[in-house]
Structures are given as C-alpha cells and as structure tokens.
Amino acid sequence: MNTVLETDDMIAEKERFQAKPAAASLHEVTKRYSNGVVALDRVSLELQTGEIVALLGPNGAGKSTAVKLMMGLTSPTGGEVRVFRGDPRLAGNRMRTGVMLQVGRAPEMLRVREHIDIMRGYYPRPLSLAEVVRIAGLEGIEKRMFGQLSGGQKQRVLFALALAGDPDLIFLDEPTVGLDIEARRKLWAEIRSLRSRGKTVLLTTHYLEEADALADRIIVLSKGRVICAGTPAEVRAAANAKSDSGNQHDSRSALPNIKLLSFQTSLLREQIMNLAGVQKVEASDSSVTVTTSAPESTLRELLALDTELRGLDVRSPALEDAFLALTNKE
C-alpha cells in the first residue's frame, strides 16, 4: 500500500487550489514517457505568490519532469499545468517566469552583458542592465566573454539571466553548485530578497542545508508522487512520525517537538528507552543519542536518574535524516 503522508499543508493546499489562484500549479498531473516510464503519477502541487519552495527527491523521483512541465518544455499526459493561470507552453505566458538551469556550455563568444541584453529583450519590463549586474555580483566582468569566466562566475551569469526580465516566478535548478561559501551566501541573500519583493521561487537542490535555509515549504517527491509537503519543521516531524514504527500519528495534532539529545551516561539502554517521550536510542562507545518527542520531560527524568550525566547536547534532527527516512521508506 502506498502510504502518502498528508500533512496539514497538503490538505490545505487542495482546498486553496479551488479558492485562490496560485503562481503555478500542477493538478492531477501524470507524465508517461513513450518507453513506459511514469515520471509523475497524479501529482498535485501549488506554488503560492511570495514563497520559496524547495523541491526535493532522489534521482528519478520526477523533480525535473515537474519543473519542465511548469517551464512549458513538455506536455503532461494527463492533468493540468498552470503558470499564472496560463499554459506555460505558450511563449507569451512565460513573460513572467525566469529560469536558471544547469547548462553544460553556454555560447562562449558572447560577452556577459550581451547575454544579459538578449535575455532582457524577451521581457516587456526587464530590469536595467546595471541592476542585473548588481544583483548577480557581476561588476567588473560585464565585458568579458562567457568562455573566459570561472565556474562560479558562469553560475552567477546564469542566475543573472533568470532575473533579467524581472520575472514573478523563478525556477532555480541547483543554483549554488560550484560556488564557494561566500558566493553561496550572497546568492541565498538575493533569493531571499526576491521573496521579500513578492516573487515566487521554486528551487531544486541536493544541498539539504540550502533547502533548510531558504525554503518556506518543502515538497518531497519520490517515484513520481508527492510523499511529503510542508515547512522544513513539518517535514522533519512527519519523517520522525513515520519512522516511529507502528504508530500512525495523526499529524493534524500539535506538531511534535522532536529533538536529539546526546550525552555521556552510566545508564543502561533499557532504562533510557523507558523514559518519557523517547522514540529511539543509539549508543556508541563514547555517548548516547536519544530521539525524543518530549525533550523537556525526557531531560527531567534523565537528570533525576543520572546525576553524573555529562556532555549534554540538544539539537534538532537534520533535514538530511528526515529526507532519507522519507525516501527510504517508500
């Protein structure tokens, strides 16, 4: 049986679909290729105005198919794709969208400013060249040929092309690949400022840290289906609820506050398992890591039991773990 996790978000999403027009949406979209591969199976998702959404999933999950459909590069076998209430396959309907794709080679014998000028010309109200250069951090290299740029500079030019037309919906495919820490942070800042200007951003990334840092919402795809959608915190919680063997938590109840406690103790594993809220205990040579849904209660009992407990560390579970848990269980 397929167990699709419906968080609050997904249910509300379906209700919202009928109510308010979204920036982009897939409605019951199926994409079947001629060799029989079903890339997407009745997928519905929505991008609201002014939010950053991260699309995650293992390779072959259908992420790039979903994004290609929204970009108008391909047609759905079933269902409906809408971008600003129009069909993205028509060039005219793409005048409010910008795209950043992973490109092996862009024309190398055009200057940076020429690339930007060409892209700007497609849009009715583009940003000025100076503005695009500023946002993408391309000052000083406008006149350089694309082929002479470093990998990071090329990446920034591709980002500039996505923004050049001042679009309202931006697709970013692995935007920070090949960038150093400083450039990545700068790009994140620019992506956040896009949101503050009311733009919508759809991000696909393999850096879960990036999804965690930027996304208002995360949509996880696996084998052509949405297996989880929600804020990063909700996704983490949903993954932990799922990994809790046997218990089917009603996720519509209050969000469980999952924390990981690490410490050094003389207590036995069996004793720790019986404490309040404990879901999982992992013991290594040096320390014990406890996953708990009621960290305060667990801590109270723990400290009462073992007065010589040392090296306490309290942290949130990584999105990485949540993601792996979700996609492994499918």
Next chain:
Amino acid sequence: MSTKALSLPYSYSRTNRIFSIFLRETRYEFVRAMRTKAFSLSVIGFPVMFYLLFGIMNRGQTVHGQMVAKYLVASYAAFGVVGSALFGIGVGLAGERSSGWLELKRASPMPPLAYLVAKCVSAVAFGLIIASILCLIGTTAAGVHLSALEYLGICGISVIGGVPFACMGLLLAMLLPANSAPGIVNLIYLPMSYCSGLWMPISLLPKWIQHAAPWLPTYHLSQLMLRVIGYAQPADAMRHVVALLGFAMLFLGAAWIAFARSEADA
C-alpha cells in the same frame, strides 16, 4: 522595482518588441559565429582556399567551352553557403541542444522562430561573405569577368540556397549527438559536394555520378548558381527550384518528427 532609464531600449509595443527580438537575436548569432574563429575561419576559409588552389591554378583553362575559373567561382559559392548552413546550424544547434542551452532558451519567453531565423540568416550572411570574396579573387587574380548583375545573381542564389540547407542542418542537429556531429557532417558534406560538381566541372566527373547527381540537393543549388553565369546544364530552372523546395520540406518534416520523438522520450 525596475529602474528605468530615460531612453528605453526595449519598447512596450508588442510588435516593436518582437521585431527587435528578431533583430537582436540575429545580430548576436552572427557576431557570435564570427567571433568563434574555429568556425568562421574554416567556413569562410575552405571555399576560398580551394579556389585559390584550383581556381587560380586553372586560370585561362576551359572545359567544354566553359572557363574553369569562372565555373569554380559559382560552384564554390554554393559549396560555401551549404557549408555555413550545415556547420552553423547542424553542428551549432546540435551542440546547444546537448549542452542544455537550447532548453534554457526554450524555457524563456523567446519566440522559437526568432532562434531559427537568427541561425538561418547568419548562415546566409556567411554565404554572402564567401560569395563576395570568391568573386573578388576570381575577378582580380583568376582573370574572370563578372558583371555586376552576375555578382548580384550569385548573392541572390546564395540567399535562396541557404534555406533548404538550413533545414538540412536542423534535421542533422536533431539526429546527431554533439560529439560526432562535426565528423558526420563532414562525411555527408564533402562527398555530396564533390558528386554535385562543386569542386570541379561536373562534366569531368564519371558518367554514373553525373546521372546520380540530381538526387543531391547540392546539385540543384549549383545548377541555379551556374545558371547565373550561363554555365548550367540545359534544363528548366524551375525544376531545380522545385527540387530544392521539396528537399527543404522533406528535411523540415523529418526534423519535426525527430524533435517530437525526442520530446516523448525522457
């Protein structure tokens, strides 16, 4: 908030914008191709070099009453425009397709026709440059007499001839992987040109090749080119025009099918 300069380079009128998109796309495609020395020097260089070798060497020679040097001006002009279309579009588009650049352009609001027209016009521009250089060398160094009308005629046929071979380039770009594209295009381009009488007067080729030539689009282009200088084989000009049109539609149709099929597979 977009900051607006006083003089807006991008006008709001839709037809104006579309027109300037076509213009800009074409201009930059040509500029880019020119700057890519590997492409521009070889596409222009080969026909010119061949003429310098075979045309000037045969200065004053005639074959069946036709001046070889003058024949070769026309035939190498055809050779040049075919090469610029097959390499500019066939190899160029294949590369942009495989690198994902074409996908980026298609995801943008660019009208797809602008991209194709730009590549076609650029190929024709190169053809005109080649034709002009050949006419120049022919008249100055090879003792060829060309009237202004003949020169214009050669240019005109270069423009017309660019179209069916642009379609052929489109088909090749859809079929060939980027790595092997240059090699395979050469394997098609060179024998096809030779057998159509583009490298030497067709009357010098073996009879069986002369019989088979009308099956090649390059033959029809070269005949139209030769007609301008009065050296064509006796036949109705319309026959060649119709043949080129037919080839163009065949290539275009096959390219469309190949494109649709590539979209259906992941």
